[in-house]
């Protein structure tokens with residue numbers, strides 16, 4: 691049953707790196723396009739620049755170094771406990787470069803989202819932009835999806851498509867895609883926070899309508 695109350699939803703955001711997607715959430719919360727508060731930011735890497743962004747904004751930020759755990763399962767259990775201590779409505783993977791175990795995924799199933807820099811199901815895993823260029827693709831993009839136990843395989847919520855130009859390098863393409871990640875990820879989170887979006891037995895429903903395989907395709911005016 692959807693919860694359509696207007697209470698500000700609590701987010702926990704997981705990062706491993708620069709945190710530009712985290713920044714887009716901070717900006718969207720500040721300007722009110724996302725009716726949520728970031729309860730905590732957690733990084734598995736002490737060097738993640740996103741930690742600084744969180745600290746500067748007064749957001750609780752925590753490092754949980756995966757190398758200090760004997761197994762993936764034990765790291766995930768500790769991570770899950772920290773997340774739960776902040777009572778989030780939604781957990782956001784924002785460049786969190788860890789494969790998550792099924793117990794972790796199941797613990798947060800239906801309230802765990804990821805963004806991946808490709809038009810899934812194309813190019814799960816790493817080096818997505820180079821793989822798209824090498825394949826001669828004409829377009830690339832990003833996908834926001836609910837996380838399931840299958841790596842980058844959960845059902846899509848929203849995709850943004852961008853063109854690939856002849857002279858693109860992976861870096862240039864990554865920057866173009868990232869710009870649109872910053873648009874579609876807070877948007878998907880807002881749908882969730884409004885109680886409009888749910889994972890229902892492996893399907894994604896938006897306003898009780900089943901989404902197509904790639905999710906909603908957001909048209910963004912392309913710039914050359």
Ligand code: GAR
Nearest residue numbers: 707708709710711784785805806807
């Ligand atoms: C983003 O491009 C995100 O899509 C990607 O990492 C980058 C993080 O950038 N995530 C993955 O590849 C996950 N499979 P950011 O730290 O600046 O948000």
